[in-house]
Amino acid sequence: MKKWLILGIVALLALIYGLQVLMRGRQAEFVPAPGSATQEQQGVALPAGAGDAGLPDSQYAAEAGLRASSTYGSMLAMQGxxxxxxxxxxxxxxxxxxxxxxxxxxxxxxxxxxxxxxxxxxxxxxxxxxxxxxxxxxxxxxxxxxxxxxxxxxxxxxxxxxxxxxxxxxxxxxxxxxxxxxxxxxxxxxxxxxxxxxxxxxxxxxxxxxxxxxxxxxxxxxxxxxxxxxxxxxxxxxxxxxxxxxxxxxxxxxxxxxxxxxxxxxxxxxxxxxxxxxxxxxxxxxxxxxxxxxxxxxxxxxxxxxxGGFAGFTEEETKALIAEQAKKKKEEEELLKQTKALDEQVSKRAKELMKGR
Known part of the structure; x- marks a missing residue:
């Protein structure tokens, strides 16, 4: 009897651990696109070091009227x-x-x-x-x-x-x-x-x-x-x-x-x-x-x-992200509730095991 109680407790603990891992994974899923938009930037710049991009030389067409450049969207990254x-x-x-x-x-x-x-x-x-x-x-x-x-x-x-x-x-x-x-x-x-x-x-x-x-x-x-x-x-x-x-x-x-x-x-x-x-x-x-x-x-x-961390998002995108966050929060609360119930069950079984010794 004691053996089966112990095995049951171990199984419940494993289930609780699995639920906790799942919760952490779901918390990490929500990462807005325009670069750390949910992170509040501190506004303190780190010291800039020296470096050289090493871009290849290119021909400057002066009389041709200054060649075409990047658009007003995302700009071309520099190498280095x-x-x-x-x-x-x-x-x-x-x-x-x-x-x-x-x-x-x-x-x-x-x-x-x-x-x-x-x-x-x-x-x-x-x-x-x-x-x-x-x-x-x-x-x-x-x-x-x-x-x-x-x-x-x-x-x-x-x-x-x-x-x-x-x-x-x-x-x-x-x-x-x-x-x-x-x-x-x-x-x-x-x-x-x-x-x-x-x-x-x-x-x-x-x-x-x-x-x-x-x-x-x-x-x-x-x-x-x-x-x-x-x-x-x-x-x-x-x-x-x-x-x-x-x-x-x-x-x-x-x-x-x-x-x-x-x-x-x-x-x-x-x-x-x-x-x-x-x-x-x-x-x-x-x-x-x-x-x-x-x-x-x-x-x-x-x-x-x-x-509130939504710089770079349109109004429609912000609404969608807030709705997604609310959905994730509800799911996390449900998982937390299940974990708590399992934890209480483990404690109860452990007490029963101790009484039966």
Whole structure:
């Protein structure tokens, strides 16, 4: 009799254990799609390390009009461990790219970042991706960011913002005699600043290689409708030519830093990019990646808290997920009830066994 009681208790214990395992498995089944949407992000970015994606070089078709880039949905991931490293729990650089168009972005139709918050993310991404491209002297790295799309012209796109940052730094190095390739010169010529000047490549690049100090003297000969003062407001021979304009002063500062061989002297906001271009490594870009992660994680954390963990989901998806959660909870409560009943039965049998000794 005792033997059968003991065997019965063992069987009941095994059944209880099996039910507990089943409950844990069902709890793990519900994992929303847009990246840890049920997890409240803490908004504390982890330190960004240095890394190099090692993307293959690609040809920049300047006169063809800046090649097609990714869409306003999920962006193309970048290759390299640094891009998969967590910036905060559940969020890496590539995760930010993947969540574009859903958790954040101009075309996101779900519960997402505000337009101003998305604009800030675009700006931060443009700066970091430009820095990564400068490290390998490849402007097509910017094609990880979207270009012209519905309601967005190319010259107002994140892709062009990235190329704009790339051009400012690489052109400064070119004018200072630190870059032999004409690519930076071509990018500036076919960009939006002087695209209607009527200048051709030999005219413009021939003047640019003389340096900003003398550039306008040569250019006005080829563009008679442009005055020397107008030219120097774009290609300043001195800070006074800028009349306080920040873009003009930055262009002058980048040129002077490369000319002096001291990229750490580049204007604020450009030091990392200048050093990445000069040294050929993305290590100086780490601060820009950390800044991107800090803002994105903090913003996502606030949105998750506000939405109860449903950032990136449409109203219909949220309703379906809540219904699924309720169903899972009901099933778990039923399993818990059964487990409790079995536990009580085991205790009762154990007491009977002890009395019969």
């Amino acid at each position: 461990q640094i891009y998969d490293k967590e910036l905060c729990p559940g969020v890496s650089f590539n995760k930010i790219l993947a969540d574009h168009g859903r958790v954040w972005g101009h075309t996101a139709k779900s519960v997402s970042f505000s337009p101003d918050e998305s604009k800030r993310v675009y700006t931060l991404l443009a700066r970091y991706v430009a820095c990564s491209g400068l490290a390998r002297k490849d402007p097509n790295t910017c094609d990880h960011l979207p270009g012209e799309g519905e309601g967005v012209k190319f010259y107002a796109s994140p892709n062009y913002a990235c190329r704009g940052e790339y051009t400012e730094v690489s052109f400064g190095a070119y004018a200072a005699g630190k870059e032999k390739s004409d690519l930076p010169c071509e990018m500036f010529l076919y960009g939006d600043i002087i695209k209607d000047s009527g200048l051709n490549k030999p005219e413009f690049c021939g003047a640019a290689v003389t340096g900003l100090d003398n550039m306008c003297e040569a250019l006005v000969k080829h563009a008679p409708k442009v005055s020397a003062a107008q030219c120097r407001s774009i290609f300043p021979a001195s800070n006074s030519d800028c009349d306080g304009d920040a873009l003009c002063l930055n262009r002058r500062g980048i040129y002077q830093a490369f000319k002096a061989g001291k990229t750490s002297a580049c204007p604020k906001g450009y030091q990392q990019m200048c050093e990445a271009y000069e040294k050929g490594t993305s290590a100086p870009c780490a601060d820009l990646l950390a800044e991107t992660g800090e803002f994105y994680c903090a913003t996502l954390g606030k949105l998750q808290k506000k939405t």
